[in-house]
Amino acid sequence: MDWLERTATLRQWTKGGARAPHKPLLFLYALSRFQQDADGELIYSAVEEELKRLLAEYGPPNKTTPAYPFHHLASDGVWEVRTHDGLGSPGSGVRELRATGAAGRLAPELRTALRREPSLLGRMARVLLDLHFPPSLHGELCEAIGLELEPAETGRPSSARRSRDRRMRELVLTAYEYQCAFCGYDGRIGAVPVGLEAAHVRWWAFGGPDDVDNGLCLCSLHHKLFDKGVLGVGDGHRILVSQRFVGHSPAAREHVIALAGRPLIGPQPGVHPVATHHRSWHTSQVFHGTPRPGSDLPRARPKEASHTRSQLSPRTPTG
Known part of the structure; x- marks a missing residue:
């Protein structure tokens, strides 16, 4: 499975060039948490405020909720959500996620791939940063979510290749x-x-x-x-x-x-x-x-x- 390609093609709401970095921000946050604790999970009620802060600081001006990407990122095959009742998200509503003890983490296949090839995490993070945020914000965004990247960790899938004009x-x-x-x-x-x-x-x-x-x-x-x-x-x-x-x-x-x-x-x-x-x-x-x-x-x-x-x-x- 080409995880870089999947990272570059997250399904997002798009209209007239509007920004919708909700999934990329959650994905970056999840990669950071995996880097710190590969076996951990993100309980929605525990991370909601931190995700709200990230969306307010690095998202578009309009108000939004982290419940939306927490639920919908699972449709991209890189994320899973469990509740007290088992695997599967209860929906994108804040109340449902809180009441059911919803917890999310990277999909099992992706966790296996990251354990097998540790450098993959940095390359996926670079794809998310390059595709959704300007270079001036990359360093502080990584610091804000606790993500550590090596300077040499680069690489994009073919679909993300768009060369800048050096002039x-x-x-x-x-x-x-x-x-x-x-x-x-x-x-x-x-x-x-x-x-x-x-x-x-x-x-x-x-x-x-x-x-x-x-x-x-x-x-x-x-x-x-x-x-x-x-x-x-x-x-x-x-x-x-x-x-x-x-x-x-x-x-x-x-x-x-x-x-x-x-x-x-x-x-x-x-x-x-x-x-x-x-x-x-x-x-x-x-x-x-x-x-x-x-x-x-x-x-x-x-x-x-x-x-x-x-x-x-x-x-x-x-x-």
């Missing part, structure tokens, strides 16, 4: 003149920019193309906050800041809250800005909550002339 980073950074589109940060060591990244607006994992009009040059901090749904890009290419974000320090106010309503810095003339359909996808599928009211204060462009930056040709590989 995108340089094209996007050049388009935005090597400065963060949100804050103007433009640090470099010699001719090499540091702390600047090419962010996909519509995630690559969800069909986002490696095109400049789907990219933003962002500093590492704002890239992470953009992928977490704290920041977004609204009408008029103005910065959105979620009302759910809370920060009382001067740094949080200056580097995040004060961005609300400010226009993006760049791209340079002649370059297409972020396409409306990519912005709309990010706003509906990633951005959390309601935007904060924008500031009426004008946003000054950094004083340095940008023509010297545009002559740089960094050789840093795409992250």
Whole structure:
């Protein structure tokens, strides 16, 4: 049985590019728990709150319940559910799962395969991460669920092979003149920019193309906050800041809250800005909550002339 192929083809609700990472999150969580205790099981009532937290942090903005993937993942052949009455899920209702003492774990055949070939777990986890989450979130998601992966653990089934365009980073950074589109940060060591990244607006994992009009040059901090749904890009290419974000320090106010309503810095003339359909996808599928009211204060462009930056040709590989 090709477990990598099965991992890559989980049946999910899809409509108009909507995110539905419920099954992948539960599957990653189950792989992590297997890594810690190969014979253990996940009692729904005991893990419900933790799964809720993961869905709230790494799932789409709309409210959801972990009962849905807990029940439905069994249909993909990688998961099983037992109750007081034996094998089989009582349904996708929270009350039923709690009342029947429902417990889930990886399917017996998969547990056998993972014991026989320990490296398979890491390769399956990589498939789930690559297909459903941007690279900027992989490390912290693994840390959040307690999953330990070796750096060399890679590999995807043929159906998951879609090559990234390695030129995108340089094209996007050049388009935005090597400065963060949100804050103007433009640090470099010699001719090499540091702390600047090419962010996909519509995630690559969800069909986002490696095109400049789907990219933003962002500093590492704002890239992470953009992928977490704290920041977004609204009408008029103005910065959105979620009302759910809370920060009382001067740094949080200056580097995040004060961005609300400010226009993006760049791209340079002649370059297409972020396409409306990519912005709309990010706003509906990633951005959390309601935007904060924008500031009426004008946003000054950094004083340095940008023509010297545009002559740089960094050789840093795409992250």
